[in-house]
Amino acid sequence: MATARSLARAPRRVAISGMGIVSPIGRGVSSFCRALRECRSGIAPRTLFDETYPSDPRQPYAHLAAAVEDVPPGYVLLDELPMFALDRFAAYAVIAAREALHDAGFENGDARRARAAVIVGTAVGGDNSRDFASHRLFARGQKAHPLTVVRTMVNAAASGVSIAFGLGGPVFNISSACASSAHAIGEAARMVQFGFSDCAVAGGAESLPAYTLFRSWQQMRVLSPDGCRPFAADRNGMVLGEGAGIVVLEPLDVVRARGGHVYAEVAGFGMTADARDWVIPDVDGMTRCMEEALADADVGSEEIAYVNAHGTSTDRGDAAETEALARLLGVRSSRVPVSSTKALHGHALGATGAFEAIATAIGLDEGWIPPMPSAERDPKLELDLVTDRPRPLEGDVAISNSFGFGGLNASLVLRRVPH
Amino acid sequence: MNANGLHVSNGAPHRVVITGIGSVSSLGVGARPMWSKMMDSVCGIRPTRVTSGGLEAIFPAAQVAGYDPLDHFTADELVWRDPYAQFAVVAAREAMADAGLKAGDGDPSELAVILGSGGGGEHAREDAAVRLFVDRKLRLNPVLVPKTNLQASVGFISIEFGATGPSFIVSTGCAAATHAVAQAFLVVRHGLAKRAITGGSEAPVMISVLQAFQAAQVLSTTTCRPFSRDRDGMTLAEGAGVVVIESLESARERGAHIYAELAGVGMSADAKNSVHPAERGPAQALRIALDTAHIRPEEVAYINAHGTGTKINDRVETNAVKMAFGDHARKLAISSTKSMHGHAFGGVGGIELVATLLAMESDVAPPTINYLGEDDDCDLDYVPNEPQPRRIETAISQSFAFGGLNAVVVLKRDIEL
Amino acid sequence: MNELEAIEQQIYDAIRKVKPSLQTIPLAPETPFENLGLESLERAIVVFELEDAYDLSILDESLDTFETIAEARDVVLMLLGRKQKRAEGAA
Numbered sequence A: 001m002a003t004a005r006s007l008a009r010a011p012r013r014v015a016i017s018g019m020g021i022v023s024p025i026g027r028g029v030s031s032f033c034r035a036l037r038e039c040r041s042g043i044a045p046r047t048l049f050d051e052t053y054p055s056d057p058r059q060p061y062a063h064l065a066a067a068v069e070d071v072p073p074g075y076v077l078l079d080e081l082p083m084f085a086l087d088r089f090a091a092y093a094v095i096a097a098r099e100a101l102h103d104a105g106f107e108n109g110d111a112r113r114a115r116a117a118v119i120v121g122t123a124v125g126g127d128n129s130r131d132f133a134s135h136r137l138f139a140r141g142q143k144a145h146p147l148t149v150v151r152t153m154v155n156a157a158a159s160g161v162s163i164a165f166g167l168g169g170p171v172f173n174i175s176s177a178c179a180s181s182a183h184a185i186g187e188a189a190r191m192v193q194f195g196f197s198d199c200a201v202a203g204g205a206e207s208l209p210a211y212t213l214f215r216s217w218q219q220m221r222v223l224s225p226d227g228c229r230p231f232a233a234d235r236n237g238m239v240l241g242e243g244a245g246i247v248v249l250e251p252l253d254v255v256r257a258r259g260g261h262v263y264a265e266v267a268g269f270g271m272t273a274d275a276r277d278w279v280i281p282d283v284d285g286m287t288r289c290m291e292e293a294l295a296d297a298d299v300g301s302e303e304i305a306y307v308n309a310h311g312t313s314t315d316r317g318d319a320a321e322t323e324a325l326a327r328l329l330g331v332r333s334s335r336v337p338v339s340s341t342k343a344l345h346g347h348a349l350g351a352t353g354a355f356e357a358i359a360t361a362i363g364l365d366e367g368w369i370p371p372m373p374s375a376e377r378d379p380k381l382e383l384d385l386v387t388d389r390p391r392p393l394e395g396d397v398a399i400s401n402s403f404g405f406g407g408l409n410a411s412l413v414l415r416r417v418p419h
Numbered sequence B: 001m002n003a004n005g006l007h008v009s010n011g012a013p014h015r016v017v018i019t020g021i022g023s024v025s026s027l028g029v030g031a032r033p034m035w036s037k038m039m040d041s042v043c044g045i046r047p048t049r050v051t052s053g054g055l056e057a058i059f060p061a062a063q064v065a066g067y068d069p070l071d072h073f074t075a076d077e078l079v080w081r082d083p084y085a086q087f088a089v090v091a092a093r094e095a096m097a098d099a100g101l102k103a104g105d106g107d108p109s110e111l112a113v114i115l116g117s118g119g120g121g122e123h124a125r126e127d128a129a130v131r132l133f134v135d136r137k138l139r140l141n142p143v144l145v146p147k148t149n150l151q152a153s154v155g156f157i158s159i160e161f162g163a164t165g166p167s168f169i170v171s172t173g174c175a176a177a178t179h180a181v182a183q184a185f186l187v188v189r190h191g192l193a194k195r196a197i198t199g200g201s202e203a204p205v206m207i208s209v210l211q212a213f214q215a216a217q218v219l220s221t222t223t224c225r226p227f228s229r230d231r232d233g234m235t236l237a238e239g240a241g242v243v244v245i246e247s248l249e250s251a252r253e254r255g256a257h258i259y260a261e262l263a264g265v266g267m268s269a270d271a272k273n274s275v276h277p278a279e280r281g282p283a284q285a286l287r288i289a290l291d292t293a294h295i296r297p298e299e300v301a302y303i304n305a306h307g308t309g310t311k312i313n314d315r316v317e318t319n320a321v322k323m324a325f326g327d328h329a330r331k332l333a334i335s336s337t338k339s340m341h342g343h344a345f346g347g348v349g350g351i352e353l354v355a356t357l358l359a360m361e362s363d364v365a366p367p368t369i370n371y372l373g374e375d376d377d378c379d380l381d382y383v384p385n386e387p388q389p390r391r392i393e394t395a396i397s398q399s400f401a402f403g404g405l406n407a408v409v410v411l412k413r414d415i416e417l
Numbered sequence C: 001m002n003e004l005e006a007i008e009q010q011i012y013d014a015i016r017k018v019k020p021s022l023q024t025i026p027l028a029p030e031t032p033f034e035n036l037g038l039e040s041l042e043r044a045i046v047v048f049e050l051e052d053a054y055d056l057s058i059l060d061e062s063l064d065t066f067e068t069i070a071e072a073r074d075v076v077l078m079l080l081g082r083k084q085k086r087a088e089g090a091a
Helices: A029-037 A088-103 A111-115 A127-139 A148-152 A156-165 A180-193 A211-219 A252-257 A283-297 A315-334 A349-366 B031-039 B083-098 B122-133 B144-148 B152-161 B173-189 B207-215 B248-253 B280-292 B311-330 B345-362 C003-018 C020-024 C040-054 C069-090
Strands: A014-023 A043-047 A062-066 A076-078 A081-086 A117-121 A171-175 A200-206 A243-251 A264-273 A304-308 A337-339 A397-403 A408-415 B016-025 B046-052 B055-062 B111-116 B167-170 B195-202 B239-247 B260-269 B302-304 B333-335 B394-401 B405-412
Touching (some): A014 A088, A014 A180, A076 A088, A081 A088, A088 A156, A088 A200, A117 A156, A127 A148, A127 B122, A148 B207, A156 A171, A156 B405, A171 B260, A180 A243, A180 A264, A180 A349, A180 A408, A211 B122, A211 B144, A211 C040, A264 A283, A283 A315, A283 A408, A304 A349, A349 A397, B016 B031, B016 B248, B016 B345, B055 B207, B083 B122, B083 B152, B111 B345, B122 B144, B152 B167, B152 B195, B173 B345, B173 B394, B173 B405, B195 B345, B260 B280, B280 B311, B280 B405, B311 B394, C003 C040, C040 C069
Parallel strands (some): A117 A200, A304 A397, B302 B394
Antiparallel strands (some): A014 A264, A171 B167, A264 A408, B016 B239, B016 B260, B046 B055, B195 B239
16 A cells, blocks of 8 residues: 555566457457557458447448457446446446456465556547437437436546446546547556556556547548558548556556566656647657656667667657657668558557557567558658568567647557566 | 656646635636535525427426626627636636636646536527427528537636646536546646646526426426435536646745645546436545545545435435444534525536635635525534534635536645645 | 539538638638648548538549649539539439
């Protein structure tokens, strides 16, 4: 338990001791990794709305998206939460947390669960439940379902995980658009680092926006009609995705003492705001964020062996990130391996940072860099992109970036820990 | 700072103080006008009519009073700003001015913006739903994406004050602002930023939200009577409460007025039920908060309660306070200002923090109004109906949200500088 | 007001809805959108307002690349003509 004494203690090193994932390219970390290694994308044309009530003005429509396949459609009833079926975004979080806790050896009844913190990032929350409620109210004039609040509430994922597994420490949700789960993991790492918590379950969860929001995204002109091609010459927008990624964070020495597996150390975390513009990405904000993360990890830019880029495949975003990397890495910028795994799992908004932290941690642990499908590269962007096949990860330090809509940025520096 | 001039936290904790306050609520625009109404036991809850998409309802709610958006924003700005974001910005402006700070003061990377909100741009969301489901217009306005964006309040404040430090939204429903303040406390305490703008905002008074909470059977049909017999539920409200916190060194350096020290925080989860609270969780959060603040339970003179006015919350909260404070629970004053400003969800923790600070400044505990008399389950001193002068050197503000998420902050006045 | 002018007025209205401060600025067909300080998201909203006003599909046809008000007007005119032809064909 956090005490006045523990708050004054020297900062501790933070390890990732368990991981769990539900993604458009696989449920479970081994499936996810297999797909990464095989460079297999989960992006496909989807029919995104196919319920038709007589009163419903919504029409079925199809769009490119990265959807989770391995969870049955609609609300999800889970063993751990028999009271009621959850909105999908919360269900993804509970399923991923189940895997992560098991992976870290925190079985049912483990005393540590009662004090564990839970921080889940979500940008949007229970959007399917929201649209369902709106339809019920405005199209059918029916009273709201009693579970409307608990299903739509943005903290449903965090609460769901807390209730499902009896995790009673500090529990909350963070929202910072695309940077949400990276912020969640970073903040959780801080709490462990400074002794406010001895164990934190952190990550992100998101379901594909429902009809109303998805169609609005479409109308914003930032979604690609034909693919996610980060840094490519013909990139033309992002592809939305969904799922949940959860990691278990503990003090490194505690995990080592019990002989537990360490995927990677969360060595540094940078968190900045552009304070400039909603939509136009800011090179200064991105650069500073990465510099802060490196400074926090006490690591020089020359030690970076892999960059898991934010790389959403938008024209300006990718250009800005490339410029920021050039500033950060100097002459090395065209030689440091870079990939954006969004090309495979899509941009899952509040869950993406967690997907990418997991991909990066596995990369460090197993020694390979996840590739992205090759595409005609943009000659203006001089990066060493890792394409089609995994490459050996030669080094101990990697950085994972999440630069959110609205100018909120997060960078995580992960470090390989020798066994 | 490391050699590159970037701040590197070395873990040595800084003491954290509050130097500016601001609020927008049904008791008016501005913190001191609100306090003045509280001292007169004014109720900001009244029968409120909302209409949307051909539906209409009249119910007790607390909408912001005396607020004209064009007093604070241009027409161009209002296109993008849902009321929840507007309230946050207005309260933040007041808090920064109160703290004697302007945009550009100090290193921008040392200013964090961490706010709470439960639902963000709900008005924008409801407008879009009416358009689609009632007017049956299939085209969706792209403005919906930024306007419903949960991070909008943080984004606008960070742009207005040029804040480039750690910034995000915490979204734990009824406890969001208190959780946000707790996070901001940790950020400043561990040197990740020198100052933070923190608190929360919410604008949920509309048909869709009303219906959702009615269905959960937690809303009052009369008014908000926390801890009282015959209480029948919570009342929706809108508003924002924002404070400026900074390290003690930073406050001293510039001779800032200090309201109180943010001495400690406690967070916990019930891990039990999505709607109904349990005592263990809030009691644990209270204990952790007291512990991190180095404070004995007997030192606490006043608690600003969560006190939503539901049968269950008020009973469980009373029990949790007894568990954490023992006999002292009967000696301290515990009131719920929600009886006056209503339940503004992700903003209410901020409003309550502002009220608590003003209670400490004036040594007066604000009342729990609409109190009809003692209830079997609630037998503490709830400061019924009239404010109560008492020495308040140490106080607590607590919030317990749906899903069992609890947050507590401890404040200390008369600190050794 | 002839049809061209009516469409132009609709465009002025759409622009002023997104940016009310332009109420007091005279607008003309030659005015480039860039000069009005409309960012990409604001332009997307103008496109939406026009689609909504005329029940047209500008975005899906990738016709939203106009640079001036006159170009926008011509796109709308063209799409309205197409729509009318389809309706006549069906009749």
